[in-house]
Amino acid sequence: MYKPLQVKVFRFNPESDVAPKFDDFEVPVFDNMAVLDVVIYIQNYLDRSLSFRFSCRIGMCGSCAMYVNGRARLACRTQVSSLKTRDITIMPLPNFPIIRDLVVDMEPFFDKWKKIKPYYVPKRELDEPVTVQPNSNEREFIDDMLDCISCGCCYSACSMVATNKDYLGPAALNRAYTLIADKRDAIRVERLKVVDRSYGVWRCHTQFNCAEVCPKNIVPTRSIQNLKRRCVLKKFGIFK
Amino acid sequence: MHAWTWVLQRISAVILIIAVGLHIGFLHFSNAGEALNYGEIVARLKTPVLIVFDILLLIFGLYHALYGLYSVFLDFDSGKKERVVVLGLLVCVGLGIVGFGIFGLLCTARSL
């Protein structure tokens, strides 16, 4: 019914290749086809050696993030029809070391994630559980930001990550904010110190690339702006 | 350190929006096409408010500019030593130019 897709896929096998290259494939289209279906088709019928990550195929695990036609996207959540062209170019996420084909090394990303201590630490002096009502302002504010599936799209879209290898990146900073904004957490001040550095919040110049590509519609820029304000308020002695 | 310098950058930005606007409006784009002459400048600088204005414009303008340069530098990979050196250089350049500018303004204001 529809003409087939012309797909260029980035290929690199460190065990056999000296340099990366692009392979061309022709892939038939079916209704509601996603980019993930495209690479699965290629792997099943055209080239069994194509490597890529995926798992849940419903936008929850964050494994299938790829660079498709100029943007970082989740392959499972990107409809081929939304690309509005039959020419598709698939590459691995930028700003990451490449392991093979479309598989990138997420190690640097998670190293930075760990740096901000991405886990809740309860306060010891509480006798009873502190409750934050689900519909309270403070809860609703950070609710959306908690949806992060650490797919790496924001990290790969950020220019500051591209130029500065130490920059913590939008995902880590967003996660840091969800915990620093949580009044029940015990190490908020410690976490704030980690992000209050030249390779932390101060490298963000509000480009919004991260927010544009986030498949969960998170706006890390917002979190980072709030963190900057907190850093300043802390210096003035007001930590809210 | 970064929180303070960042806030100062924003404060200098607000001041500059007003001050540069006034400066350009009154000095670059007025005077109906006639070039400003030395006498007019001396007369202008004899007014205390205006010379203070010019000095503040100079200080905030150079702070904003040089902090901006430092920010561009930090956006790229650098070692701790390089950062200290560049910061030192920028501070020296800043103080030097601000000093020279204030010197020029004050000498002119006092001229006969």
Add this chain to the structure above:
Amino acid sequence: MPNSHVMSADAFRTRSQMWDATGMWAWVLHRITGLGLVFYIILHTILMAGSLLSGKEDFDSTLSILMGHPVFEFLDILLLGTVLYHGLNGIRILLFDIGIGVRVRTQKDLFWIFMGVGAILWFWSILLKLGW
């Protein structure tokens, strides 16, 4: 070192730029105009202070060239455009800093509104300068 065989992503760094993102262009131009203005402000300060210190004749002749010659009139207009861009986008950034407009769509709208204001101010100044 784990993954020692992997190829660095350095070779593909340029492709992390999203050339269709308004916010990205806004920032790129802000940086370019900023660098231009740093260069200008240093030049301007040294030139003006130096001319003033050189005395009346030097100052008057320098200024009559700078404010009379058509090339400099043109450069002045470019300077104004640069200042307007950097200042207006700067106001947009200040809004983000106080928490206004930090949303994907709003930041784009704000950009174009400020550019519209800038264009109007710029053309009005050009007309003023041409003596109309």
